[in-house]
Amino acid sequence: MAALSALTTTVITCLILITPAPAAASGASCVPSERDALAAFRASLLDPAGRLATWSGHSCCRWRGVHCDGSTGHVVKLDLRNDHTVHSDTDWILFYEVRVDVDSSWVHSALALRNTGEMISSLAALHHLRYLDLSWNNFNDSSIPLFMAGLKNLRYLNLSGPSFSGRIPPQLGNLSNLQYLDLSSGPTISSDLSWLLGLSSLRHLDMSWVDLTAVRDWVHTVNTLSSLKVLRLRGCKLESAISTLSHFNLTRLEVLDLSVNKFNASIQQKWLWDHKGIRELYLTEGHWFGSIPDALGNMSALQVMDLGHNNLMGTIPTTLQHLCDLQVVSLYDNYIDGDATEFMERLPRCSWNKLREMDLHSTNLSGELPVWIGKLSSLDFVDLSHNTLTGELPVGFGALRNMIYLNLGWNNFTGQISEEHFSSLLNLKYLYLSGNSFKQMVFEEDWIPPFRLKVAHLRSCGLGPKFPSWLKWQTEIRVLDVSGTCISDSLPVWFKTVFSQAYSLNLSDNQLCGTLPRTLEDMLAMVMDLGSNNLTGQVPRFPVNITYFDLSNNSLSGPLPSDLGAPRLEELRLYSNYITGTIPAYFCQLRGLVSLYLSSNHLTGEFPQCSDNYKALPPDDLDPFFSPYFGDRMSTIDLSNNSFTGPFPQFLENTTYLRFLDLSHNNFSGKLPTWIAKRIPYLRFLRLRSNMFSGHIPEELTNSFGLHYLDLANNNISGIIPQSLAGMKAMRRTTPDGNRGDVYEGSISSFTKGQELHYTFSNYNLVVLLDLSGNSLTGQIPEEISLLLGLKSLNLSGNHLGGKIPNTIGDLKGLESLDLSRNRLSGEIPSSLSELTSLSWLNLSYNNLSGRIPSGHQLQTLNDQEYIYIGNPGLCGPPLRKNCAMRGRHDEVDDVSDDLAALYLGLQDVLLKLDELPHLKHVIIHDLYMLRMS
Template identity: 35%
Template sequence: MDTKQHYKSTHLLLICLSILILHQCSAFGSMLRGGHANVLCITKEREALLEFKRGLVDEHNMLSSWKNEECCSWSGVKCSNTTGHILVLNLRGNFDTSLTGNISSSLVKLQYLKYLDLSFNDFGGQIPKFIGYFERLEYLNLSSSFKNTGLIPIQFQNLAHLKTLDLSLNSLTVKSLEWLSNLVYLEYLDLRFSNVQAKNWLQEIIKLPNLRELYLSACQLPVIIPSSLVSTNISSSPLSILDISYNGYSSPAINSWLFNLTSLTSLDLTGNELGQLSSGFGYLKSLEHLKLFGSGIQGGIPKSFGSLSRLRYIDADSNNLLSQPFSELLDNLAGSNQSLEYLSFEENALTGSLINLTRFSSLRKLRLQGNSLNGIFHESFRQISSLEYLDLSNNQMTGPLPDLEFFPSLTELNLQSNHFYGTIPQGLGKLSELKILDVSFNRLQGLPDSLGKLFDLESFDASNNLLEGTISESHLSNLCKLKSLNLYSNSLTWNVSVDWIPCFQLQVISLSSCNLGPYFPKWLQTQNEYSVLDLSLASISDTMPSWFSKLPPMLTYLNLSYNQISGKIQDLSSNNISPIIIDFGYNNFSGPLPTFPQLVSQLRIDNNQISGSLNSICKIRSAVTLDLSDNLLSGEIPDCWTLMSAPMVLNLANNRISGSIPYSLCSSTSLSSLYVRNNNLSGQFPASLKNCKGLKVLDLGRNTFSGEIPEWIGTELAYLGILSLRFNEFSGSIPPSICQLQSIQILDLSGNRLSGRIPKCLSNFTTMQLLQDGSSVSYDFDPYTPRVGTLYHGNALVQWKNKESEYRNILWLLKTIDLSSNELVGDIPNDFSRMNALLSLNLSRNNLSGSIIEGIGLMKMLESLDLSRNHLSGKISVGLANLTFLSVLDLSNNNLSGRIPSSTQLQGFDSSTYEGNIQLCGPPLPECPSFAPPNLHVGHDSSFQENDDDDDEFLSREFYISMALGFIVAFWGVLGSLFFNNSWSNAYFQWLYL
């Protein structure tokens, strides 16, 4: 008992001594940390962080917590619970919040640092060398923080304990990778978007004994020479994940080494130029994840893929030359029929029908959009019960849809733009997981009652089909998980009770072309989470309900166009959270222009009856497109554009607006298209437009602008593709600088008072000339708005083939010059013949003289030519008969003479084409005099024909003149002698009566 008691006493004494020692150590540690017993942070490390902070610019207050003495509680800082040393510094930024400035070398004092993340900031400069002295560092992420090109510091070879190194998105130049050899614990290396110049990059990386993940996307990797790999044991590498996307590699460039990396489970070859795929893929038997997106695959997937029994994911989208029968593709992937979960071959050239899919029992996502698949759904297709995502859109499939109740797990179904017909099968109503449904652009009729049984359906997209019939409550009542309903471009009639309340909350409502009217569906009031609402072409003839003023704040797209909605537009300014597109065009809205959300990015209320001033648009701050055309708006264009970002498109055509173009409209260079035709604008040519240097479309037609066209129009507005000043009161001459508009395709100066000669330099318009291969350059004037993600289709009023028409979708294909109805004088410049891509030329109703240019036959693309009501003389050039596309010709009311050249082309026009030229003859006009030599038909020898026509013209004119003079001389030579000489006259009459 004494011995046991002794042991107990000793044990208790040891415990007390341990507690005392720990207390003393804690007190000593507190003294080292500044004498504060409750502070864990070490003073010199806190001071190092504060000095580091002073070198930064923290506009987003990321370091607002860096104030008190306990630095271990600061944002992004973590310390050891025992020693107090800082172990983690995580200051990762993002696109919204980031740090700028310089990194202080004071951070070197954090010698116990194991984790450093400074990624997604903007420190400029190069990577500091001192980071290579954190010898205990295990994790280093400097991604996208040092934007200036530089080298990786050689000091990084000191980071012997590093496991993760991310230097991606810094545009680094990597001349050598020999420093990697010291990083024996490295498991993760990311150098994406670096310029790797080291030719032995693979040999150096393979040496790393623990490297599992390697990311070298867009690194301009040198091609590995096979002979350099003789002594390299690639197969021993533990590499599991490899990304060498976007390096321009072909299959031969990777065959010698890639397929020796037999440990690979994930391989990304996106954006290369592989061509024919190698059979070597069969050696990568551990492969589970393969990305071949946009990798230039030709042919198809080889049979060797049948060895990839673990393959779960394959993405081979966007390979235009991947033209393989779908059945063959599936046969070559048969080895993974138990493992494959994700199969994506969108935007390729796969052919055939959907067969043999049942063997892939684990398939969850099947994406085959944009191929050439045809045929019908195979009956056995229904057995893939695990399918969650099916996209067969934009193919050529036909026949009825399969019974969809056999896909109970389906969450998204996209079948738009095929040739399906009939009804949507009854089983659709049992897809309880469905969230997205799109069956647009087919020939389906009606929706099945079973649609209502798809309880988990999240998306239903039936857009762009030819669905007909009725949608009732039974179709939708059980789709409580539905998030997206897309029936765009169908003719379905909505038939639900007035008080129906759906169980779902939709995020996308796209019911364009469905028959919803005549009233707005009341059930829409129950939806408060949607971001897209498209009720265009929905046969609604109601007034806008009051609840529209309280639309969901996350709404980004609102389309009510092409209905018969009347009354006033509700005040929509409450929606002010995110940019929004609003399209109310082609309705019967009236009243004043309402207040719209400040963040409206595209606003279209064209073709309505909106009246009053434009002042309310001044409250819009970020519009990219403003189309208020074809209304009854009046007053002046407000001068408030400095308060808002000027739009790319401003269309105010066909209103009653007066005044002039305000100077502030060109306060920025973003304005691309300005349409103000058919208003009451006046004054000189708007000098404010001189600053709109990015202008591509300028339509000032049908106003009362006056004065001269400024000389600077050709230099300051050099990108103009459409210039229409038609029917104003401009005077003076056409400025020669207009010839500098090399992108011009529609030049319309008609209906003014322009005088002087036509500039001879119009042939400088490069878009009016054919290229050597017979094609021509055409520019699309419709701007793409990146913030909105849409293309604005502009329009122009063009005199085309003797008819004034408004063109929109094909506007960019037109190439026309219209100088008609002015006071121009002089000859038609011969250089016009160089404009051999011109489609329409109208010089009518001027005072032009001279002849039709000799080279008119070179303008081979000409479809419409109007030279009427001028003072042109001479013959009609035979070359005109060679214009095979010419369908409209008017040469009337000139002084042309001679025979109309014989050809199928010229004789096919009505006689009115040539009337008012009294010296013209030949079909379709009356025949020339019978003694005139016959006109030769147009053939291959044009020069001979033209000379012959010259002779014809000479005989027709000189012969008549000589005959008349001869008659006069002879007549008066005889009778005159008799009249003046009596003896001769007596002798003559005596002889006459004998």
């Protein structure tokens, strides 16, 4: 989090002079020509927020945002700034805590002034205008109009925000009286800054986020603006030309912001550290490297020192003792290293009562915090998260009565937290303690906290076993995380009331019991996680604004409500419960749904087709969640382990962006559609095992270029394996696609290596699998299968495949698991099999293979060596006891009678049904093997 507020520096004293008294106070009237100019400008605008409702009548000096000279009546100030920007405390929580998918430009377009074309030039008639602010509006991506360069009396010009785009006109250099210029944050560009040379009176220049990539020698151009007090060039794509500057001419400069650029230079810049007048210095994310220079101590006026997110090493120099006005220290994301107490002792003691902000997160600080930390009495922002700090939390924190933001998360703190740690924290709003080893937070049952939190991250802090009663006083809470805090209690009766205004609630990984409130729809929550508890009862109606809802791994039962009441739902997790009944038709109205997890319940019936539902839902241009079809935004669908019936769901034709689909362990039937690859082109994971699908494998399916996991096992699929397998390009890559990691969040089970293995969302994308086992496939194994070089698991067992194993099978160098058992394969085992050096599981049992078993180091390390080849009477050689020299003896041909051979083949179908009972199957196979050996 950035500093809660930048220090206010009064750098333009003339602004007091250009804020005139209202004309009405002196009796001056509006100049008609200027009123007409304003009226024409108003007529060209759209005003959705009604901000210009007062712009009528003859006295334009009374119009909102218009100020006139008290003597002449001339318009001298026009302030139309859009204050509905995304900078409020509430917006910060939404964007950085709740991660709501809201585009700030949408907020502006809904509330900002807009025009339908290029800005009209009527404002050029305001010849006496000294102050013009059009910031944070939306002028239809217009370029900055040239007429502004003719407003020669302008002292103040603010065009910041997404108001304008395109190239900045160099004619702005004609505004020789300009003292304040803000062009920041717009999608603008400039290839030449020489026009700045005409602004000799300029004291404040902010061009942050203007693209200055093509500007040459920007350093020396800016260095000529000797009157500057504020210079902000944040995020301008500036590069290492900063190192060419030998003398700093900006002797009046008080604020310098060069953050978020790519200087790739040493922090040892002599021209900078010798400047004693700078009060605020922002060099964050500038690709600076080296150690912090001792000369930093020369900047005696310094109040803000922001050097965060660079490649700096080593602690701060002892010369900082001279910085008696220091108020903000920000060094996050550097390799400061060393002991925390030693670091804090180097902070200037003369500024202990002034230091307000200290951001040292991710700096590799270790050791314990000093017990005297309470002496830094003005601290209101502390971030020490993501370090290796140890020991108990000093009770001195309880004395920091100005504290607003305290983040100690993700360290190694131990011990208990008591009321004393919070005794005087009257202003505390943001508290982060997650990711430590606190044993318990010990508070009296009737303790009333002195603070009213907005954000509380208390994960793993040991709040239980009772639900913390002190939370009922946190009625202003917007984000609460008490996951994994050993609470084994029911939700209190005041839960819904106290947290009704919260945006995000995480109570997962506890032992919460009892039922949920009958309805949650009047809560404002956008994110709610109650997963992995012991909650019972039915699923209630959802909060109306919810986008993410997790009730997984509980004991919820009964049917889903017919109307969930959550039109903006994006992710729903209800897996691993006891939910019954069918999917309500209301699901078809969830047009914003991205991820749906319903696995491991008792759901039945067909999934709603949702084919005509979109026609009743007209689009809304202001609704970023709108999609014309159900499924149009979906990337993940997991319906596995239920009792769904019917054909392959038709609504999936609309899931263009689907990456993950799991319909396994249901009762779906019918043929696989031919449109999967065409209508779901980005599909990467498809699991349909243990259903009743029939028919052939569509050749069109093999055109799925991104598919790296295909599981069709245990269905009624017949026909041959398509030779077009080589079309599955993702299975041909020997290295995984790094863009797959965000597809699925959860865990999946995969039948490979002879057992059921579980993969988490972070590593499933490394599994390249093809499983066609347990079907009725015939024909031969196509040679083309050896082109799938990325395969790690190949299972074709339990079919009716004949012919030989392809000689090129050894090309699959990455193969870890190969199962060709229970087929009718014949011929010799290819010698190339011994070249599979990654192989850890092999099963060739119960075929008609013959000849000598190939030898190889990898093959000889596999477990259950004899079991690999059992049921192939014609095989000989190690690890079998059968000597290949005996194969020619007529009375011992295959060492088994024709009747017993027929018995082995007939048992294939039986063994197929035992696929889900591997231990019982192994016992039966072993007994049959012993029978044959006898």
